Amino acid sequence: MRQLSRLFVISHVFFMGFLISGTAFAETSPIVEETPSISMIEAIPDDNVAQEIHSVLEPMISAFPPLQTRPRHQRIDVNRVVLDFYTHRQFRAAWTNPDDVTQLLKSLNDTQVDGLEPTDFRGDDLAMAQASMQNTSPTPAQQAAFDLAATRTYLTALLQLRRGKVDPARLDMHWNFDITGADPRDDVENFFTALDTHDVARAFAQAPPQEAVYVGLRQALAQLRAIRDRGGWPKVAAGESLKPGMDGPAVAQLRARLAAGGYLDSKHSKNNDYDDAVIAAVKKYQTEQYLGADGVAGATTLAALNVPVQARIDQVRVNMERARWLLYKLQGTFVIVDIAGYKVALYRDGLPVWRSRVQVGKPFRSTPIFQAEITYVTFNPTWTVPPTILKEDVLPKILSNPNYLSANRIRPLDREGNVLDPSTIDWSNPRGITLRQDAGPENSLGQVVIRFPNDYAIYLHDTPHRDLFAKNVRATSSGCIRVENPLQLVELLFNDPVRWNSAGIQKQLANGKTENIRLPVKVPVLLAYWTVDMGNNGRVAFKPDVYGYDDPVLKALNLPAKLPALDLQAAAGQGRP
Structure with a gap:
């Protein structure tokens, strides 16, 4: 019954979502149950510490009125979880076992291995308060203050490990990755169960992502710090x-x-000559760091080699934070685009079954970061020139080359879709026209487009610009993702070896018709951004931060947490009269 009671209370907490130290958990269901009133719940009469905890928390009750609606991104402070946690236990103290506190203090210090800052959690305050309470006779008010501080710290640290410290939605207003695939109510329930069973260390061990890539980043962080x-x-x-x-x-x-x-083998490090061993080592470094692997240590390679180790430590910390945002999403069948790595992969049952190189948006036309669902494929697509590309790219070409439209099989259309004579249009000030490129292998979208409805008109597609896949830096598109082997991906997405095998896809293309074909099953697609890779050898490789996204994450990650200070002296004078 105790487990069921706790789950009932926690479930109401998450009708609002969750926010802790800048970390958001968004609920998306429009159905809301009214949070039960807790104003009538009292502490155990003969428990003075419970009475003090109740006294501290009681003013918070009015701050959390029952909800009638639940906006998509409404969030709640961790104090709401603390309030409901103590409510379900009739405000009894939770940290009465000294070993629990010892485990907590050690675990808080160990958060550094995950790239977090232990001082954020005020573990020193807790340690000093614990020592003071052991050497004196603390008042019920002091015991209550300590208990509340320990619980807030416990939740704050665990949820930062589990879901990240930084709220990505505050860095990117278009962030739309939800919590599907991992219910945060389960997380909180596990945290409190670990506390009840005096296994605080287990909660901290299990809170961070358990995936191999995260474990590898943690090891890389330790090596770089060494x-x-x-x-x-x-x-x-x-x-x-x-x-x-x-x-x-x-x-x-x-x-x-x-x-x-x-x-390079350290026994060869004392020589002065640029021999074959150095050539091989430089090529290996260049390949891992997304540089041209020519074996020559030119300006770009030297600049990468001379990046201070602290900057690389920060880069790993930033990407561990991104991993905490997203790794729980990587389950089942999905497509993931690694924007900074210029690659795409299809996963089934959490394992990669296909990979390919991609071209992504130029820095001034960056590919956005978001999630969606692939729903259909367009064979033999036409291409409607977007307004920005029309204005900035195509019109200058038309003005300088009257044959540009015919050479590229582009037709001008009026608002009703009628084809216009290009010679009748004032190209220095065209109004009310649309440019559409005919289907064909040289179409800007190639032979196929993989569609996932979104607010940005972004999709995966084929391209005639295949030579650009050989470049190391492939931020070359106007925002959409050009795929090197799109037909292979199409075959895997349909997952129908009878109708949509390679021969069936070629037959569909051969008819020349522009046609949309829906997938039998929607496939999630995640457009993500990481500036590190984990190689098969366990060594971390650093990618160029092509869009400059690392610095805002690092700054937010380094901001102090907002946990209140623990002052037992002040608490002694604030007890119940």
């Missing part, structure tokens, strides 16, 4: 490119830097 604590990695003198056959102090620095990063 390098930092030893003084960082060697710096390579900037200047001329270092090439095979060269020798001298700069090459010796390069060798030392490659050895420090694990790319």
Whole structure:
């Protein structure tokens, strides 16, 4: 009955969603049950500490009136969870076992391994308060203050580990990743169960993502911090490119830097020549860091090598935070686009079954980050030129080349869809026209478009610009995602080896008709942004932050948490009269 009672109370908490230290949990169902009134629930009469806890929490009751509606992104402060937690236990203290507090303090300090800041959680305040209470006879008010502070800290730390500290919706107004796939009510229930069973350490061990990529990032963070604590990695003198056959102090620095990063055997690090071992190490580094793998340590490679280790530590911390936002979404069958990595993958049952390179939006026409569902595929698509591209790209080409439209099989249409004679249009000030490119292999969308309805007119598609896939930096589109092998993805999305095998898809394309075909099952698609990769060798690779998204996340991650200070001295004078 106790478990059922707690679940009942917690379920009402999440009718509002959840916000803790800037971290949001959004509920999307429009159905809302009224939160039961708790104003009549009293503390256990003969428990003085419970009476004090009730006295502290009672003024909060009016701050959480019953809900009649639930907006999509309405959120609730962690105090709401604290209130309902103590309500279901009749305001009895939760931290009466000293071992629970010991586990809590150690676990708070250990949050550093996940890239969080232990000082955010005021563990020192709790430790000092615990020591003070052990050496004196604390009043019920002091015991209540300590208990409430421990519970708030416990929840704050665990939910940051579980879902992240930073609210991504505050950094991106279009953020629409919901909590489908992992009910936060289960998380909170598990936290409180661990406390009841005096297994606080287990709650902290299980709260962060358990996926291998996250574990790898945690290990990489520890390794980078160890390098930092030893003084960082060697710096390579900037200047001329270092090439095979060269020798001298700069090459010796390069060798030392490659050895420090694990790319070159340390026994070879003392030499001064640019030999085959250095060439192989430089190529390996360039490949992992999304640089041109030519074996020459040019300006770009040297700049990457000389990024301070602290900056790489921050980059890993930022991407661990992104992992806490999104890894719980990666379940079942889904397509994920790694924007900063210029690649796409299809997963089934959580395992990758297909990968391909992609081209994404240029920095000034960035591909947005969002989730949607792939619902249909367009074969032999036409392409309607978007207004921005019409104004900024196409019109200048038309003005400089009268044959541009016919060469690219583009037709001007009026508002009713009638084809216009290009010679009758004032191209210096065209009004009320649409440009549409005929279907065909040279169409800007290629032979196929993979559609997922969204507010940005973004989709996955084929492209005639296939040469651009060979580039290392592939932020080359106007926002949509160009896929290197789209027909393979189409076949996997339909997942119908009889009707929609490779031959069936080619037959559909051969008829030349522009046709939309719905998928038998909708497939989630996630457009995400990570600036690190975990290689099969367990080493972290760093990608260029093509859109400059890392810095805002880092700044928010470094902001102090807003947990109130614990002052037992003040609490002693604020007890019940």
